[in-house]
Every structure is written in structure tokens, then in C-alpha cells.
């Protein structure tokens with residue numbers, strides 16, 4: 001039986017935070033973003049750790065904006081479950 005941790009499965013659980021710290025320990029200001037290639041900011045609070053599409057591994061440090069943009073795309077795909085349409089009343093009894 002496999003263990004399913006929903007928070008970790010989404011990629012933002014404790015293992016993610018620990019991996020981010022490991023990457024940040026080797027980080028030098030100006031290192032390139034793995035997603036867009038532009039230099040990363042000196043303020044490490046603005047840096048996220050990117051993960052691959054299947055969320056089985058890390059790709060490296062990237063801009064928070066780049067990471068959030070990619071996450072939104074994945075999230076939209078997962079959220080493709082539309083709410084039920086309101087029942088349209090027919091006036092059969094009137």
C-alpha cells in the first residue's frame with residue numbers, strides 16, 4: 001500500500017522546502033533562472049525551486065514569477081472540472 005501525502009504530492013511540502021534550502025546553499029547571486037535563463041535576484045525570498053513536469057524531481061532555482069506561471073498552467077489543467085450548471089426550470093406545472 002502506497003503512502004499518499006497530498007501536500008507533498010503537490011510539490012510544496014516539507015521535502016520541497018528542504019530541497020530548496022539545499023539549492024540555495026549553493027546559490028550565488030546572479031545565477032541564471034533554470035526556466036528563463038535571466039539572472040536571479042540577490043533576495044532569495046524571491047527565488048523558488050522548480051520541479052519537473054511530473055514532479056518527481058527538481059530542475060533548479062528559478063524566479064518566483066516563472067515558477068508561479070508554470071504552476072498556474074498545471075493547476076488550470078487539474079482544475080478542468082466545471083461546476084454543475086444550474087437547473088433550468090421548465091414551466092410544465094404553470
Ligand SMILES: [Zn+2]
Nearest residue numbers: 033036063066
Ligand atoms: Zn525566470
